Amino acid sequence: NSKITIAIDGFSSTGKSTVAKQLAKSLGYVYVDTGAMYRAVAFYAMSHGFIDGNHFDKSGLIENLGRINISFKFNEALGFAEVYLNGVNIEKQIRTLEVSGFVSTVAAVSEVRHKLVEQQQQMGKDKGLVMDGRDIGTVVFPDAELKLFMTASAETRAQRRYKELIDRGDEVVYDEVLKNVQERDYIDTHREDSPLVKADDAIEIDNSNMTLEEQFKVILDLVNKAL
Numbered sequence: 001n002s003k004i005t006i007a008i009d010g011f012s013s014t015g016k017s018t019v020a021k022q023l024a025k026s027l028g029y030v031y032v033d034t035g036a037m038y039r040a041v042a043f044y045a046m047s048h049g050f051i052d053g054n055h056f057d058k059s060g061l062i063e064n065l066g067r068i069n070i071s072f073k074f075n076e077a078l079g080f081a082e083v084y085l086n087g088v089n090i091e092k093q094i095r096t097l098e099v100s101g102f103v104s105t106v107a108a109v110s111e112v113r114h115k116l117v118e119q120q121q122q123m124g125k126d127k128g129l130v131m132d133g134r135d136i137g138t139v140v141f142p143d144a145e146l147k148l149f150m151t152a153s154a155e156t157r158a159q160r161r162y163k164e165l166i167d168r169g170d171e172v173v174y175d176e177v178l179k180n181v182q183e184r185d186y187i188d189t190h191r192e193d194s195p196l197v198k199a200d201d202a203i204e205i206d207n208s209n210m211t212l213e214e215q216f217k218v219i220l221d222l223v224n225k226a227l
């Protein structure tokens with residue numbers, strides 16, 4: 001049984017990472033959260049003064065891309081890999097609404113995408129990998145054996161993200177979470193470089209009205225057919 005590459009793309013908060021983690025675990029594959037990598041760059045930009053209020057010093061960030069080293073380290077207790085920026089675990093810091101507010105702007109920069117896509121392709125060169133993001137089936141691994149495209153209504157997704165943030169103890173307002181989801185959808189689908197789009201050969205899964213179990217069953221069937 002040879003290993004395959006599984007690419008999972010879709011809008012924000014469609015539950016891509018939940019499915020991807022579960023799949024990787026059951027297949028004994030590596031899971032890579034590419035959104036965490038873009039979030040790490042956004043976090044770097046915010047903490048190094050390249051984003052100040054609404055001003056984004058794009059060329060400053062581009063000049064400093066060489067100083068950004070992103071890595072993943074498996075956390076046994078959590079059962080998945082956490083993201084590190086220059087050796088520091090930033091898993092918690094990158095999930096805030098503040099980072100979510102800037103990440104799509106940073107992710108629209110071609111130089112940023114180029115750097116991260118190269119690293120992602122390197123991580124997947126031996127296959128046996130589940131990777132989620134926005135451009136995995138279209139740009140990073142156009143030859144992936146299985147491509148999924150996840151969708152759900154913006155309200156369903158905002159509701160899920162809101163619950164996640166509240167459960168972590170963040171003080172957020174539902175309307176702001178919904179606004180962020182809609183803004184990211186817009187920027188991600190309208191950017192010039194690698195816009196979010198379903199690959200022709202991707203299988204679309206709308207999980208607005210599916211439980212996690214139902215969804216996982218459908219996807220596992222697809223995986224078994226692709227193996």
Ligand code: C5P
Pocket residue numbers: 012013034035036038039103104105107108132133134135136184188
């Ligand atoms: O998946 P997550 O919501 O954490 O991704 C955060 C943001 O990173 C997305 O809204 C998108 O702007 C960007 N992203 C991207 N390409 C990817 C993964 C994420 O542009 N492959």
